[in-house]
Amino acid sequence: MAEYRLKLPVTEEEIRRLRVGDVIYLTGKLMTARDQAHRRALELLRKGEKLPVDFKGGAVYHCGPVVRKLPDGTWQVIAAGPTTSTRMEALEADFIAGTGVRIIIGKGGMGRKTAEAAKKYGAVYAVFTGGAAILAARAIKRVAEVHWLDLGIPEAIWVFEVEDFGPLVVTIDTTGRNLYEELMGEVEKRLKEQLAELGYEV
Amino acid sequence: MIIININYYSLLKARRAKARLRAMGTDLESLVLRTAKNLIAAAVTRIPDDVVDALRKAMKRETNPLAKKQLEAILRNIDLAASTRGPVCQDTGMMIFFLEVGEDFPLKARLSDILVRAVREATQEVPLRPNAIDPVRNKNSGDNTGRYMPWIGWEIVPGDKLKIAFMAKGGGSEYPSTLVMIPPAEGLRGVKRVVLETIFKAGPKPCPPVVVGVGFAGASDAALKLAKKALLRPIGERHPEPEIAALEEELLERINKLGIGPHGFGGFTTALDVKVDYGYRHPASFAVGVTVACWAMRRSTAVVSADGSVEYLTHKYLNEEV
Numbered sequence: 001m002a003e004y005r006l007k008l009p010v011t012e013e014e015i016r017r018l019r020v021g022d023v024i025y026l027t028g029k030l031m032t033a034r035d036q037a038h039r040r041a042l043e044l045l046r047k048g049e050k051l052p053v054d055f056k057g058g059a060v061y062h063c064g065p066v067v068r069k070l071p072d073g074t075w076q077v078i079a080a081g082p083t084t085s086t087r088m089e090a091l092e093a094d095f096i097a098g099t100g101v102r103i104i105i106g107k108g109g110m111g112r113k114t115a116e117a118a119k120k121y122g123a124v125y126a127v128f129t130g131g132a133a134i135l136a137a138r139a140i141k142r143v144a145e146v147h148w149l150d151l152g153i154p155e156a157i158w159v160f161e162v163e164d165f166g167p168l169v170v171t172i173d174t175t176g177r178n179l180y181e182e183l184m185g186e187v188e189k190r191l192k193e194q195l196a197e198l199g200y201e202v
Numbered sequence: 203m204i205i206i207n208i209n210y211y212s213l214l215k216a217r218r219a220k221a222r223l224r225a226m227g228t229d230l231e232s233l234v235l236r237t238a239k240n241l242i243a244a245a246v247t248r249i250p251d252d253v254v255d256a257l258r259k260a261m262k263r264e265t266n267p268l269a270k271k272q273l274e275a276i277l278r279n280i281d282l283a284a285s286t287r288g289p290v291c292q293d294t295g296m297m298i299f300f301l302e303v304g305e306d307f308p309l310k311a312r313l314s315d316i317l318v319r320a321v322r323e324a325t326q327e328v329p330l331r332p333n334a335i336d337p338v339r340n341k342n343s344g345d346n347t348g349r350y351m352p353w354i355g356w357e358i359v360p361g362d363k364l365k366i367a368f369m370a371k372g373g374g375s376e377y378p379s380t381l382v383m384i385p386p387a388e389g390l391r392g393v394k395r396v397v398l399e400t401i402f403k404a405g406p407k408p409c410p411p412v413v414v415g416v417g418f419a420g421a422s423d424a425a426l427k428l429a430k431k432a433l434l435r436p437i438g439e440r441h442p443e444p445e446i447a448a449l450e451e452e453l454l455e456r457i458n459k460l461g462i463g464p465h466g467f468g469g470f471t472t473a474l475d476v477k478v479d480y481g482y483r484h485p486a487s488f489a490v491g492v493t494v495a496c497w498a499m500r501r502s503t504a505v506v507s508a509d510g511s512v513e514y515l516t517h518k519y520l521n522e523e524v
Contacts, residue, residue, distance in 0.1 A: 001267060021268065066292045066331045078329065079292035084374050084407055108374070108407040109466065129272050130374070130409035130465055131498040132279035133292040152342060154331065167271055169467065183468055184405050187460050191402045194456055198391050 005164065008103075009057030012122040015102045018170050020179040024126060025166035026103070029144060029159055031055060032063045034083060036155040037148060038091040045098040052147040053159055055099035062088060062106030064154025066133070067143070075143040077160065081133035082107040085125070093117035105168060109180035115172045125172035128165075139165040215362070216308065219509040226510060230309055231316060234364065237504050237512050238320035241368040242297070243328050244517040245502040246289045249280050252437040253413075253474065253499045260411060260464070260471040269469030276464070276497055291498045294330040295370030297321050297352035300431060306362035307508050313364070314354060321346050333373070355431070362508040367434050368501065375412065375496040378404035381422055386488040393418055393490050394453065400492045401457050401473070406466020409496035411474045413437070414457065417491040419481030425491030432477035433495050434503070441478060450476045464497075474499075 001021045006014060008028025018024065031053055033041065041051055065080040085106030088095075092104060096117040104114070104123060107130040118124060128136060145159040171179040192202040223229050249257075257280070261273040283290040299317055303310055322345045324330060334348045335341065346352075359365075380400040384392035397416055404412075417428030440447035453476040463469030474497070483489070503515040514520040 023271065064292065064331070066289060066294065066329060068329060079289045079294075079331075081292045083293070084377075086407065107409070107465070109405070127465065129275035129279070130406075131291040131293075131372075131496055132275045133290065134282040134286060134288050135275055135279040136292075137288070138282065167275060169268060169271070180406060180466055183462075183466060186468075187402060187405070187462055190460050191398055194398055194459065195395060198394055200395065 008059055010059075010102050011057065012102070015122050015124055016174045018124050018173055019175070020170050020173050020177045022170045023166065024103075024168045024170065025164040026059060026168065027163050027165070028161070030059050030061050030105075030140075030162045030165060032061045032065065032156075032158040032160070033095075034062060034064055034155050035087050035091070036151045037157050038088055038095055040148065040151070042091060042094055042098065051099065053145065053157060055101040057100065057102055059103035059105060060095070060101050061128075061160075062104075063136075063158075065137075065158060067153060067158075075146065077137045077140045077143060079133035080136040080140060080160075081131050082128045082136075084108045085110050089114060096121050096123050109171055109178070112178075115176060115178045118172050119174050119176045122174055124170050124174065126168035126170045128168055136165070139163055216508065223510040228510070230506075230508070230510065231312060233510060233512065234309065234313070234316050234366075234506055235320055237506050238299075238317055238366060238368070239324050239327070240514070240520055241366060241502040241504055242320065242324040242330075242370070243287075244514075244520060245368050245500040246294050246328060246330065246370050247287050248284050248517055249290060249498060250436075250501065250516045253497070254280060256437045256474040257411070257497065260474065264464070264469045264471060266463060266467065266469040268467035269463045269471070272464035272467055273471075289328060289330065290500065291372060291496075292331060293372045293374065294328070294333065295372050295500060296333060296376065297346055298355075298369040298371055298430075299352055300355040300357075300367040300369070300434065302357045302359045302365035304359055304361035304363045304508070307364045317352055317354060318347050321352050355427070364506045365503065366506065367503040369433065370500040372409070372496050372498065375408035375494045378408050378492075378494050379426070380490075380492040381426055382490050383422065384488050384490055386483065386486065388488070390449065392488065393449070394456065396490045397453055397476075397492055398456060398460070400494075401462070402460060404494060405462060408494045409498065410462055410466065411464055411471045411497050413495040413499050414453070414473050414476045415493040415495070416453065416476060416478045417480065418483070419489055420484035420487045421481075422489045422491075424481050425489035426493065427491075428479040428481060429491040429493040432479045433493065433499070434501055435477050437475045446478050446480065450478050453478070
């Protein structure tokens with residue numbers, strides 16, 4: 001378990017060096033996107049159109065923040081923890097391929113399709129502590145841009161300027177490893193042991 | 203023969219209470235509204251002491267460095283939320299109330315409207331994330347209210363007090379909720395199986411360490427209702443019946459043996475506690491309900507008396523602020 005402080009955007013080399021269990025902290029521009037933003041982005045890319053923000057070498061954060069609009073028109077981020085990433089599983093591989101994003105941040109882990117894309121294109125999936133929304137908001141220094149507000153506040157693309165955003169634990173790296181899948185394999189063995197103890201055939 | 207039964211004593215008491223409230227420059231309706239708003243704000247910004255203590259103990263016990271890192275972030279986040287009065291999690295949850303209404307408490311038919319207003323105003327003032335969505339037209343109401351939202355549970359009890367328990371229930375931890383109709387012959391063994399399978403399937407998704415509510419009864423809705431209400435009991439408190447207390451302890455031990463750990467990074471703490479309740483079943487029906495609360499266990503309780511006094515039971519510092 002190594003710790004890295006990375007500046008966004010990152011290079012492929014920096015990302016390929018990371019291994020599952022490593023802890024990273026990010027500084028630079030971070031973009032949020034949930035289900036609907038992923039869907040719209042993929043549609044635009046299919047049509048060959050440009051996205052309002054450049055994800056190349058960047059980080060996408062599965063997050064629907066609580067924000068407040070201040071009288072001067074700027075946005076204040078009140079709380080911004082991660083949302084469950086499995087909802088984006090069907091879309092993330094294409095999103096990585098289409099945008100060149102290198103860090104995917106969320107909670108709860110992602111599946112095989114994302115892990116394969118991460119290996120192929122040089123990306124990692126990292127977990128921010130679920131529910132630690134104020135901790136996340138503290139690392140967000142400014143809202144630089146917001147796009148697609150018509151999708152609603154949680155589903156819009158928010159561009160946050162962040163400083164030492166973390167701790168983020170890498171659970172999918174570029175070697176094909178998926179830490180959650182490995183751990184849940186162990187957990188399944190223990191579940192079977194316990195069910196056997198209770199007299200069930202497993 | 204017509205018997206007219208007027209309880210002069212309670213009439214007199216009600217009149218005195220009204221006079222007292224008038225002297226305080228308020229009325230009972232405003233007081234219930236203010237209390238409900240305070241409960242919402244307190245729940246989403248301050249994790250109750252019993253939960254924080256359990257998380258601190260878990261932090262001391264864990265040896266796995268990734269599990270420790272998660273608990274460290276959780277505890278720091280709890281402190282920051284309390285000191286800045288910001289919501290602990292950006293998912294400020296579904297609004298759920300459990301009411302115990304004294305038969306002599308006035309306003310009984312007004313309570314539902316008052317709570318809706320409390321939710322609406324708290325959404326603006328705390329602020330809360332608008333989480334109430336019309337599932338038919340897929341439209342967010344924008345203020346956390348709508349058909350059956352907030353969700354209110356009612357119980358009529360003797361006396362002239364109103365007990366309001368509030369829970370802000372996160373969406374991620376509501377997802378693994380389970381109802382299984384087990385073969386009655388499977389008995390308590392089946393309850394254990396359903397709980398373990400539910401927690402396994404949920405894995406890291408409901409933000410462990412979690413608190414697990416378990417209910418079993420003959421009727422399916424009763425099982426889930428009992429499970430949800432059991433989550434209101436403080437961490438560490440055991441069910442008064444020794445068999446159920448033992449079942450709670452066994453389930454806690456078994457869940458933690460699964461080793462999912464804080465946010466699924468392994469370790470000893472998958473659940474902080476397990477709360478069980480039950481109702482009688484039908485010869486052919488045995489319903490098991492399981493509900494899960496994330497570590498950000500947002501609940502708060504207060505008692506409003508008809509005479510205008512308010513006592514906060516979970517967030518005691520509010521008793522001094524009022």
